[in-house]
Amino acid sequence: MTQSVCKTPKIRIRNLSKSFGSNHVLRNISMDVETGTSFVVIGGSGSGKSVLLRCILGLMTPDSGSIEIDGQNIFELSSTQRTQKLQQMGMLFQNAALFDSLSVWENVAFALLYGYRKHLPKVSRSDARATAYRMLELVGLDPELVADLYPDELSGGMQKRVGLARAIASKPEIIFFDEPTTGLDPIMGAVIDDLIKSCVDKLGSTAIAITHDMASAQRIGDDAAMLYQGELIWKGKAKELLTTDNPYVHQFTHGLRQGPIKVETKVE
Incomplete structure (x- = not known):
């Protein structure tokens, strides 16, 4: 008989919890992100998505639980080892966050110019x-036209492309996307999603995205999960987001007022 081999996921999260006083933002979150796949996390404002991202990035320490990257718990590594592990990551921020x-x-070559990633030596200008x-060509921009411009001379969609080019310039093993289509019209949002998927596939990277945009979630994601009040209430394939019978996911993805998710409104 052929014995099956259990493959270690790129990211393994187990029983992750984080509170701020009496506010329990994450409650025993457990999930796996397989190598070379794109994982999308959805949920309303205050559901814990951003805190989860910060914990994985090492910007925030959880109260309990573990986060493993390539089988290594990042909170059990030395400071130097953790820094090296976290330097394998790239990030596309919600508003591009260009300098x-x-x-x-x-902007695109920032890591190469300033060598803040130790595994990437500084290179000549x-x-x-x-x-x-x-990298600019890879995200569909003509470098001869835009390379010497400054961020405030670009449209929102172009800034997103430059942000994506910067995120992939160091060829990271893991790339994070924070609301990648926020502020974009539906057509440009679809363009950015296609670029993200293409770039991630070409690099062979593992991706995690948080988003409110259901069309974007299905275009980017292979797998998906939903957070509600700090709990992981659903996991499945991204293509099932609009068809699952989970009442929380159904209400959220279809934008329904009626359902288990209660939205408080004030009328003055």
Whole structure:
């Protein structure tokens, strides 16, 4: 008989909890993100999505539970080891978070120019610029036209593309996306989602995205989960988000007023 081999997930989260005083933001969260897949986390405001992301990124320490990357609990590593592990990650922020004082190509090549990732030695400005040009082309921007512009000279969609180019420039093993389509019209949102999926596939990276956009969640995600009041109430395939019979997911994804999710409104 052939014995099956249990593959270690890229990210394994077990019994993760985080509170701020009496506010229990995360309650015993457990989930796996398989290597080379895209995982989408949905949920309303205050559901714990951003805190979960910060914990995985090492920006916040949970009260209990574990987060493993490649089988290693990041909170049991030395400071140096944890930094090296976290330096394998890239991030596309909600509002791109570009540096206003740097040109487009310098934003894209920031990690290469300033060597803040220890596994990436500093390179010459000419080599960094060449890499930035390749990344800009990968996200559908003409480097000859935009490389020497500054962020405030770009549209919102172009800023998102530059942010994506920066996120992938160092070829990270894990990429995080924080509301990648916020502020974009539906067409540009679809363009950004397609670019994200294409870039992640080409790099072979593992991706985690948090989003309110259900169309985006299905375009980006292979697997998905929903948080509600700090609890993980559903996990499944992203393509099942609109068809699952879970009442919480159904209400959220269809934007229904009636259902188990209670929304408080004040009329003055």
